[in-house]
Amino acid sequence: MSGRLTITVNDILKAKNRIHSCVHTTPVFTSSTFDESYGRKFYFKAENLQKTGSFKARGALNAVTLLKEGESPPKGVVTHSSGNHGQALAWAARMRGLQCAVVAPNNSPNVKLDAIREYGADIVICDPTPTSRQETCDRIGRERGFHFVPPYDHPDVIAGQGTLGAEFLEQIPELDAILVPTSGGGMVSGIAIAAKALKPDLKVFIVEPNGKDVEKCLRAGERLWPNPPRFLETIADGIRLQQLGHVTWPIIRELVQKDVFSVTDDEIMKGMRFAFERMKLVVEAASGAGIAAAMSERLRQMDAGLRHVGVILCGGNTDIDRLPWYPTPAHS
Amino acid sequence: MSGRLTITVNDILKAKNRIHSCVHTTPVFTSSTFDESYGRKFYFKAENLQKTGSFKARGALNAVTLLKEGESPPKGVVTHSSGNHGQALAWAARMRGLQCAVVAPNNSPNVKLDAIREYGADIVICDPTPTSRQETCDRIGRERGFHFVPPYDHPDVIAGQGTLGAEFLEQIPELDAILVPTSGGGMVSGIAIAAKALKPDLKVFIVEPNGKDVEKCLRAGERLWPNPPRFLETIADGIRLQQLGHVTWPIIRELVQKDVFSVTDDEIMKGMRFAFERMKLVVEAASGAGIAAAMSERLRQMDAGLRHVGVILCGGNTDIDRLPWYPTPAHS
Structure with a gap:
């Protein structure tokens, strides 16, 4: 089954009409301190404030x-x-x-x-x-x-996640790039279909926990992951799946940048802390991964033409009794 | 010096024009789960997302x-x-x-x-x-x-805080009551001046940490606090001052409800956790006090005619390495 052939931006725009009265148009936050530190304009899409706490x-x-x-x-x-x-x-x-x-x-x-x-x-x-x-x-x-209803490997699920990309571009038409924390790839493939249709020059980047090896697969054009599928060791439990899906993979291979942001747990935690301390937003570690990519040396060294960079804060469902910067849980 | 005679809603509306391009119009959040649990419609004004993290x-x-x-x-x-x-x-x-x-x-x-x-x-x-x-x-x-520039006992400071009341009523004209965590009283007096002028039936309530004894003073019509001024023992460090100010007191005595919501540290922490877990907002303990008042038995037993209740989430400046539900700090 080829996902690419079966999902178009029209499916996403229809999905948007279908769901928009029940989901939030989530706010986009900016931080002049962050922009000054990292040298571009960043836009944080707060899907942690979405219904059920995630996209x-x-x-x-x-x-x-x-x-x-x-x-x-x-x-x-x-x-x-x-x-x-x-x-x-x-x-x-x-x-x-x-x-x-x-x-x-x-x-x-x-x-x-x-x-x-x-x-x-x-x-x-x-x-x-x-x-x-x-x-x-x-x-x-x-x-x-x-x-x-599978979590990501289904055209209707992917089209629904794609509404996030269409909505983000409506809010911030000047976006040059979007950084997307990725697990099975439903969100990033939906966003890529929407973004590439609505603004072909926009670049969609995957953010992954170290060890997912998406860049290697994308550069080879092949699924190089070992089977059976495994989970990565990471604090970002929302994105710990190693393999991309079988419906999402061909979409991602065609539409997403081959440069992938791989982040460590320490970097994820630093990103997560930035959201808590400076943006006053409770986010889960997967969102912290997106912020970590925005803070990364790899992005700093990329094309200065990427001036307006979107970051998906994909969710806020974290256990506040087990925040990763505490040595022991609150209720032990 | 009578604060009441020197500050009017016009001062507040002029302050609004003066500052509006530099401060955020902060969003108002709702929660159907919260409303079902506590039997009214609640509106949470997110001043934790304000510039500098507070009103x-x-x-x-x-x-x-x-x-x-x-x-x-x-x-x-x-x-x-x-x-x-x-x-x-x-x-x-x-x-x-x-x-x-x-x-x-x-x-x-x-x-x-x-x-x-x-x-x-x-x-x-x-x-x-x-x-x-x-x-x-x-x-x-x-x-x-x-x-x-004093923290609360000054007409220009009070007029500035009053912009929060005018803005909240623009966003939610149906408000019947507003719950305001209170320390020296700058915010509650500003909100009361705005609210009483723009919607005379609206009731403004003080939320205080136990031991502040505002209700006793309001009912007596006198400042009964011991001198010199002291700080209360509370986790809500933003509102630990016992006494209201000398400029704010006469305004509060005239415009604010005599029923005061006194909350304990346990209740404050429960309110704070609700913001973190369900609203995905980082708030300081003083904001948790406002949520605690919304959850209180005292409010439950009040006039059912108060259908639309605003709650001020006054700030988000909390030390995330010392959240009150953890036994020890993250970095000890």
């Missing part, structure tokens, strides 16, 4: 709305995630009057499961293996008539 | 601008504060091209002094007594030709 609300709501309005709407939706996509799908299902089940491994933190439950979804616990979670999703699909 | 930027900039545009502008301005007013005055002075000195006690945390220095002000260390800090301010005034 995932966009893709989930687009997918759920299309299912609900389709010819044979399912009784409910199901996914596997103990994180932002789980919360987003639970919220989207409630918005559209569908049931929702979220499959989560038996080692998920309670604080995350509680957030999903608050949106009215049913939590189904599975073993912490990819096989168990997929089997559990399949079983729920069969038994309850629920439709599986 | 104090408004009053300081109004006062400094009037000095600068006056008949004999001083060379600079001086105040005593290691907190939000110090940062705000340093910023305002730089905006208007005046020098600034901030007198701070020798036990001030470095993190706060650094923030003041970053705005280009000169820090002058004094002994940690009211006498020493006033003498130091007076000396700097004489020696350098600097004008003293």
Whole structure:
């Protein structure tokens, strides 16, 4: 299946109409101190203030709305995630009057499961293996008539995330580049489709935790990651997946810059602290990765023609009792 | 000196014109979860996102601008504060091209002094007594030709803070009440002057840390506080002053509700956590006090006619290495 051929900017603009009354047009923050320190104009897109605390609300709501309005709407939706996509799908299902089940491994933190439950979804616990979670999703699909909504590898999810790119360009038409913290690649491929159609010169960059090796794959034009897929060791738990998706990969290979910003945990934490201390925004570590890329020596040495740089603060769902700069949790 | 006779809503509207291009029109946040839990519609005015991280930027900039545009502008301005007013005055002075000195006690945390220095002000260390800090301010005034700008007890400062009330009512005309965390009373008196002139039925409430005893004073119509003025023991260091000011007191006595919301440290911390976890906003404990009042049993039992309730999130200057829900600081 080629993602590129099936998703266009029109799908994204239609998704925007479909979801805009239910999601926030998130504010864009600037900091003259930051600009002076790092030598360009930066624009921080605060998706941490989005419904459910992350951009995932966009893709989930687009997918759920299309299912609900389709010819044979399912009784409910199901996914596997103990994180932002789980919360987003639970919220989207409630918005559209569908049931929702979220499959989560038996080692998920309670604080995350509680957030999903608050949106009215049913939590189904599975073993912490990819096989168990997929089997559990399949079983729920069969038994309850629920439709599986994957976290990133689906055209309707990608089109929903793409609304973020279209919205950002409406707010800041002068953007020359956007830095996008990336896990499976749903957000960055959606943003790239929107941005390249609306402003072909705009450059979309991936920000990754060290070890994801996207640059190597992009330069080779091939998926070089070892299988089975693995998680990276990083404080940015929202972007710890090593591999890009199979729908997102061809889009990314075609539309996204081959220069990739790889950031360390220390850099991520420094970025996260900047958001807390100077912007007064609670962000999760994945957002800190975007800020870290903006602070990086690699960006400093890039083309000075990239004057207006957007940074996606992708989410704010962090456990405030376990902030990474404290040696021990608040409740230990 | 009667504050009431010297400050009117016209002063506030003029202050608004004077400062509006330099301060943010701060966003107002809502939370349907919060509204469902506490049974009214709440509107959170995010002055933590204001320039310098608190509402104090408004009053300081109004006062400094009037000095600068006056008949004999001083060379600079001086105040005593290691907190939000110090940062705000340093910023305002730089905006208007005046020098600034901030007198701070020798036990001030470095993190706060650094923030003041970053705005280009000169820090002058004094002994940690009211006498020493006033003498130091007076000396700097004489020696350098600097004008003293007090943190709250001045008509121009109060008029500046009042712009917050006028702006909030423009954004949310349906407000029936506003909850205002209060220390010396500059903000609450400014808001009350604006609100009572623009919407006479609107009720302005003080939120205080336990032990401030404003309700007792308001009901007696007298200043019952012991002298010399003292600080309360509270995590909300921005509002730890026990006494209201001498300019603010008569305004407050006339315009503010006699029912006062007294909150404990535990309640303040719960409010602060709500901002971090659900609103994704970094707020200081004084803002948490406002949220705590919104959550309080006392408000729950008040007139159901107060349907639309504003809450001032007055600032976001908290030390993220010493968040109150952690047993020990991050860097100990």
